[in-house]
Structures are given as C-alpha cells and as structure tokens.
Amino acid sequence: MPPLRWPRRPPPRPPRPPLVLRLGNPRRRINIGLIGMTFVLSIFSGRLVQMQGLDSKVYEAAAVGQRTHTEKIPAKRGSITDVNGHGLAVTVEARELSIDPSKILPQDRPKWTKLLAQQLGKTEQEISAKLARTNTRYQRLATDVDPVVASRLLQARVPALSATKTYRRLYPAGDLAGTLIGFVGDDGDGLGGMEQAKNKLLAGRDGEQRVETGRDGLRIPMTSSQRTTPVNGQDVRLTIDRDIQWAAQESITGQVKKAGADSGTVIVMDVRSAQIIAMANAPELDLNNWRKAPAASYINKAAADVFEPGSTNKVITAAAAIEAGEVTPDTVFQVPDRIKCADQVLRDAHAHKSESMTFRQAVAESSNVATIMAARKVGSERLYRMLKAFGFGSTPGGGVPSAEAGLLPDYKSWSGSQNCTVAYGQGVSVTALQMASVYQTIANGGVKVEPQIIAGTTDTSGRFVPAPAGKQTKVVSATTAKEITTMLESAVSAEGTGLLAAIPGYRVAGKTGTANRYDAKLGRYEGYTASFVGFAPADQPRLVVLSVLQNPKNGHFGGQLAAPVFKDVMTFAIKSKKIPPTGSTAPPVRMRAGQ
Template identity: 85%
Template sequence: MLRLGSPRRRINIGLIGMTFVLSIFAGRLIQMQGLESKVYAAAAADQRQHTETIPAKRGSITDVHGNELAVTVEAREVSIDPTKVPAAVRAGAAKLLAQQLGKDEREIAAKLSRTGTHYQLLARDVDPVVATRLLQAPIPALAAKKTYRRLYPAGDLAGSLIGFVGDEGSGLGGMEQAKNSLLAGRDGKKRVETGRDGQQIPMTSSERTAPEDGQDVRLTIDRDIQWAAQKSIGDQVRKSGAESGTVIVMDVRTAQIVAMANAPELDLNNWRKAPQSHYVNKAAADVFEPGSTNKVITAAAALEAGEVTPDTVFQVPDRIRCTDQVLRDAHAHKTESMTFRQAMAQSSNVATVMAARKVGSERLHRMLTAFGFGSTPGGGVPGAEAGLLPDYKKWSGSQNCTVAYGQGVSVTALQMASVYQTIANGGVKIEPRIVAGTKDATGRFVPAPPGKQTKVVSETTAREISTMLESAVGEEGTGQLAAIDGYRVAGKTGTANRYDARLGRYDGYTASFVGFAPADDPRLVVLSVLQNPKNGHFGGQLAAPVFKDVMTFAIKSMKIPPTGSAAPQVRMRAGQ
C-alpha cells in the first residue's frame, strides 16, 4: 500500500511559510504606520495637494480725464482631458468647440485626439458666457479656469504709446511694459487637496493667499486731442505719400504731453497681425535731423552771447563756403541785407551760419546740450531715445556750419517739442511728463511729481526769439499756413535732408513745423513731422497745415481764449 506523508508535517511547513510572509507584511506595516508614518503621510498629502494661482486683476490705463484706454475684464481659460473623450464623440465635440471658441475645427480635433495627456488648452480669453454655455454642453472632461483678458476700447488711439499685454499677462510694449510692475499687481495662491480626477476633495483643508490687484495709471494724454492729432497726421501722411508722421501736443506751463500721435498707428486689438515697425512709438524713438526748426537754438546761443540782436543786419548771399563744401539757401537770390529777424522768418541757412560763426562751435554745442540734445528725456515716456550730438571737437569742417541749421545733429520729435516748450516758457525747460499719477485699489489718486525745471536762456532771450518766431508765421515768413484766425501764433518750419540708415545715405526729406499759441501768453506747443513725403517736401507746405488743424482743435477743446492783443511792430527789413 502507498503510504502518504504525515499531514501534520505539511501543515507545519505551511504555517511556517505563512508566518514568514505575514512577518514581512507586519514589518512593512510597522515601518509605514509606525516608524515612517509621517514620511508616507506627507508624501500622500503632497500627491493630493496642488497649488493654484489666483490671478490679480491688472490695473487700467486712462487718459487725463479718466477715460479708459486699456482695461481688464473677467475671462475664462478653457481646457479638456482628452483621455476622457470617447472616440465616438470627438468629431461632434470638435465641431461645437470650434464654433463657440472661434477656432479651426481641425486644430481642436487634433487636440482631442491626443490621448497620451490629461490636459489640453483649447482657448484663452474666452467670454464667461461662452464658457458657461460650453460647460453645459454634452462634452466630457471640459474645464474653465477664471482668468482676465486685456481690452483696448479705443483701438489704435495712442496705440504704440499704450503698448499691449502678451499671453502670460506681462506688458510687451509702451506703457504696459514700462509700468508693468504697477499695473500687474501680485497674484495670489490657493493650495487644495484633489482626487485622481482633479476635483477638490470636500471637507479637506485649503490655504489661500489673496491676490493684490494692480494700480491704475492715469496718463497726461487727452483722448479727444489725441484723436484729432492722429486723424490730422494720418490724413496728411496719406495725402503726401509720406512713410510716417508724428504729432506732439505739450502743455507749455507743465510740459505734460497732451497728445502723442503716430501714423501709421498700432491697432491694439489686433497687435499680433501688425508689422513690428508699428510697435515703435516713433514720436519718442525715431531719430532724425531736424533742419530749420533747430535754428532757434542757434539764435538762442547768439542772443545769449550778445553777438547779435534781432535787428542785427547781415549781408547775405545765397551760398556760403564751409571748408571744401558750398552750402546754399533753399532759394537762389542776390546778396541782400537781412535783419536777423528776417533771416529767421525766411529761414535763411546762410544767415544762420553767419550768426553761428560769431558764436563759435563750442558755445553752440553747449547751448544744444542745455536744450537736451544728446541726452534721454526724462518723464517716463517709454522708448525715448537720446538722439545724436557729436562732440564739437569732432565736427567736420562742413558740420561746423550745418549743425547751425539742423543737419549733422539728430533728435527725436519729443526733444524738439521740448525745445519750443522751453522758449515758450520764458527760457525754463521742464522735463516732459506722460504720467499724471496712479490710483490704488482703494481709489486713492496719487499725482506724479512735477518735472524737473532748468533755466536754459534768459526770459529776454526767450521773448526775443518768440517775436522772431511770430514773424515766421507772418506775411513774410515760411510758416504762413500755420496761422490761426484770432490767435497769435509763433513757430518755425523745417525741411531737412533725411538720412536713411537702410540705404546708408541721404534719401528724401523730413518736413516739420513746431510752434506755440497764443504767442504772447503761450499755453500749448504743437509739433508735426512727416518722414519721406513724396508729394512735396517743404515743412511750410506739408507740416504747417497739420499744426494748424491740431492747434485749432486743442485750443478750442481746452477753451483757451485769444489774448486779444496785437503782434508788436518790429523791424523786419534792413533800412526800415
């Protein structure tokens, strides 16, 4: 007979094996729940806990009267978990999502088919109403996160000055970038416990740090005057076939910038489609040779040095030799006797060079520096450039002459507007300002400090130059098209050869006009510049009418009355 082994032995061996296995489990349990319980509890908590960012609301950018130029509104960020979208419903879901989100259906379908990931961003800046409608649709695993989006109610109004915000919420140009730290505020944080499906576990603890909303920034820009400036320069750019144009309106007494317009301008609601050249605030960043508008600085240097007076008579030919070059006036003429006032009114290059020779290059350079050439203007205008003012010791032979009438030195429109603000303000230069102040979350407005003041020339010199500039807009001047009925206007035309950096040579012209009104009690400076016009090129022909349009609108908008005084009787011609 077959004898079986003892069952007791098999049972004992089985029990020993089971005891060994259970002892391993027991040891592991002791390790996990006893010795290292805190470590594993922390690891489990870390798996459940997630930190979410609570976005801060970006502050608004407004004009000087509080009209919104950039504003933040609530939006949604719509996403989906593709792993939970059955293949049978993907096509229908993609079609519905594309219609509601304004996206390409093929793009949405491709995202829904990426089943190797639990997250696909479908759209940013979605209107909350649209997001709510989609969440109620039969689309599984759809989520909508609260965010904000930036809107620009005025479209292209002061577009390159305002700038824009990128997808990450940071300013990428203009005031949006320059004041980003103030506007952006500080995001908050929320720490919550979630399950495998990403939903918050009820009754679990959570930590929340509230966001700090950004501050509002109020500019010195007047929305209505800005609109008028953009329209006028835009119309003239198209009419003249110019490459671009700029207008600046500045308050004489405070140097606050009332308008800063460019043409073409950046449409902030479609900035992604615009060429990058439109991103640049040309009024502050584009550098050009100013031409005859620069003659006021030569005049200031000559008058301050006591070398000439407005009535000083020059015998002026239509050309003058400077080392190896012969420089000519704009129009041929016989040698004639001209007062310095007449020379300025008729924009004689030759007479200006003759006055500059009395001053000398060193003193002229010193005056150019005092007016701000070669240094970046303060005041917070984003992208402002310093221009180019070479050391007078490095001026070439011809440059010793041409700088006197604005060739061989480069400036920005902002710098040139500041020159005329200084003359109009009795010789006191005020640092230009673009920010009026800020408003915090409580609504408290904090005004910006006034611009730094510097005495550049005497009040007597400034007054004499003002009368000369008033003559330039008179019957014998080159700026007759800038005259405004009922108001006394002082100003100067500029027509300069334009240096094209792309070609590496001079090509075309810069036409400009800058002036102020009322001439005897100045309130506003207006400067207009057109770059590379094709239909005409003289500043008095192209830029002066823009000055007249903008200045007329501005003085009416600001309710600036005429003074009612008459221009003083002055000696224009020699022998009078």
C-alpha cells in the same frame, strides 16, 4: 536408461512487507513552521513599523502631494486711462476653457467639434486635433473666452469641459495712441509702450489656492485648502487727452496719405507743465489686432525715431547768439545765397542776390547762410553747450517709453563743414519729443521742464496719487526767450515761411523745418524730413504743437506740408482747452535792414 529429471523450480519468495511511511516528529515540524512564519511576519512587521512609524510623515506627505493641486488665482490688471479717466486699456473678466479628450466618445467627437468651433471662433480642424489627443487628459481649448460663451458651452454639457476664471485685456479706442499704450502678450505681461514700462505696477500679484482632489479631478469634500489672495494691479492715468489725441491722429494720418510720406508724428505739449497732451503717429498700431502687424509698427516713432531736425533747430543757434550777446534780433548781416565752409559750399533753400538782412528776417525766412554767420560769432563750443542745455544727446525723463537720446557728437569731433551745418540742424539727430521740448523751453520763458506722460496712479486703496512735477532747468534768460518768440512770430507772418500755420484771432509763434533725410537702409541721404513746431498764444503761451512728416513724395517743405497739420491740431486743441485769444496784436518790429 535413467529417467529424465526436470529442473527444480526455485522456492517462491516470501511476500515483501508493506511500506511504512515514517512520519517525523510532529513537534519538530511545528517548531520549524513557526520559525518560518515568525521570520516572514517579522519582515512584514519591520516594514510596517518603518512605513507607519519611522517614515509615516514621508508617505503621508507623498499621498497629500498626489492629491494636492495648486491653482493660480489671477490678479486683475490695472487700467490705463487718459487724463480724464477714459479707458484706453481695460481688463474684463473671461474664462479659460479646457477639456479631457479621453472622455469624448469617438462617435460623439464630430458633434462636439462642430459646436466648440462655432462658439469659440476656431476652425473645426483645430478643435478636432485637440479632441483627438486621447492619450492626455488635459487640452486647453481657448483663453480669453467671454463668460457668456463659456456658460453656454457648459450648459450644453460638453463632456469633461471645464472653465477657469481669468481676465482679458481690451483696448476700447483701437489704434488711439496705440504705440504709446502698448499691448499685453499671452502670458499676461506687457510687451510694449506703457504696458511694458509700467508692467509691474499694472500687473499686481497673482494669488493661489491649494486644494485636494480625487482621481477624477474633483475636489475632495471636507479637505483643507490654503488660499493666498491676489493683489490687483494699479491704474495708470496718462496726461493724454483722448479727444485731442484723436484730432492729432486724424490730421497727421490724412497728411501722410496726401503727401505720400512714409510716416508722420504729432506732439501736443502743455507749455507750463510739459505734460504731453497728445502723441500721435501715422500709421498707428491697432491694439486689437497687434498680432497681425509687423514688428516695426510697434515702435513709438514720436519718442524713438531720430532724424536731423533742419531749420527748426535754428532757434537754438539764435538762443546761443543772443544769450552770449553776440547778436540781437536787429543785427544786420550781409547775406549771400551761399557760403564756403571748409571744403563745402552751403546754400540757402532759394537762390538770391546778396542782401542785407536783420537776424529776425533771417530766422523768419529760414536763411541757412545768415544762421551760419551768427553761429560763427558764437563758436562751436558755446553752440554745443547750448544744444546740450536744451536736451540734445540726452534721454528725456518723465516716463515716456522707448524715448531715445538722439545723436549730438562732441564739438571737438565736428568736421569742418559740420561746424556750419549743425547751426541749421544738419549733422545732429533728435527725436520729435526732444524738439517739442526745445520749443516748450522757449515758450516757458527759457525754463525747460522735463516732459511728463504720467498724470498719476492709484494706490492699493484706489486713491489717486498725482505724479511729481517734472524737473525744471533754466536754459536761457526770459529776455532771450521773449526776443526769440518775437522772431518766431515773424516766421508765421506773411513774410515768413510758416504762413500756413497762422490761426485767425490768435498770435502764433513757430518755425518751419526742411532737412535732408538720412536713410539708414540705403546708407545715404535720400528724401526729406518736413516739420513745423510752434506755440500759441504767442504772448501768453499755453500749448506747443509739433508735426513731422518723413520722406514725403508730394512736396517736401515744412511750411507746405507740416504747417497745415500744426494749424489743424492747434486750432482743435485751443478750442478743446477753451483757451481764448489774448486780444493783443504783435508789436511792431524791425523786419528788414532798411526799416
């Protein structure tokens, strides 16, 4: 048996040689690195050249823009004064307070809320809501803050509280001539009356200052600033006399309340210059609380409200008839108490038998029928032209804010009855200002002067510059004006309707008016307009006073309600102006046909 053979082992492998890291060429590696670095640096260098070279001014301007802030420097608004320089609307220094809510710690918020609310006169809820807006860095807390209050809060070290100098508008006289003066809104612009009409003159021109500030809002020292100096507004001096204005408002306010009227108006005017010495309304607007008043109370009714004048308009019919030579004050009419006009029957205020009346008596007793008879002698065209000459249908000049033109239809469009009713003041509409101007014309010898409300202004140096005199227009002759004056003087006598307007020691000429009142809301005639307008002294006229009451409930005749207001205001005005009685007596006139 052959011997067993074991398999032969393979011979051992020889050991592998160790791995050898073959390094590249160092010079090539360095060159590649340098090329990469050069490329990156070239990009940075190009960008740097662009920023510091080509676009340097752009980035410089952007940086300055981020640091620069423009602050408005408010101009001081000019004052509105009465004719003697008493302030009716004045501007005083104030502060605007703002805060950065993000700087108020939550645990300190209740403390600062309570303090700010107490000092600023606001509710804690309002202040708390502002301080809770921590996502903003600016919250205005209040404007028109008294500088003393602002200083007190700054001394209390309220965090991030800042104060900016500004101004606030004050009205020392409250509601005195409120709707005439108007008021200023939160943006500093006038919103009514003279404040709006003369806003550009009063407001001046704000300045500004450009400063550079840091992230904390503080100015960066040693940086440049640009400043444009504000130009303060100019003062406006009115023709209004504060004392007479007060007397007029007191009288008409009391009578409106007594008569249960909707409203009332008084105008006092200088006969020679047509300057408006008083322009009062009742109720009047309290300028210190105008935000709480309804918008309807912003209207200056003396210049803007139109109404049918009634019998005060009869002087124009008389002027047209006398100027045309158709009648004289002594012309006698046979006057019934009613007259047919087209399809209407028109009546006198009181029933009476047919009687002979002089034209003077007809005006004194305010006969509608006799006035229609005189108007028929004149004709509608000539009456229309006289109404136009006295200013009906035209907006008065002279700078009275919100003045309206009224309504005077062309005579060609008058209805059959309107040809008669216009003669005694129905079918036309006027303002109180227009009617006062009519009597100024008669009192001034037939010369109409454009009503004036502005006495003058101050220039940039503070020098007073008087306003130009009102435009003068000859309407009727001096003879006609004198004859009408004697008729109006009779109307204030014991035989006229205006006896309650008589002033002891003075000769007074005037006329009552009682007209049906058109109510635009109801779309029909409802209630009455009671009025009286006249002048004194009758022989040397100095002042015109007109009083009007709208929709009185306790009585409705002008001689009953408006004449006493005329007397009160005229008495105060002539004493205030130191106008003495002339000492003369009214000449004897033929009042009745049988005399």
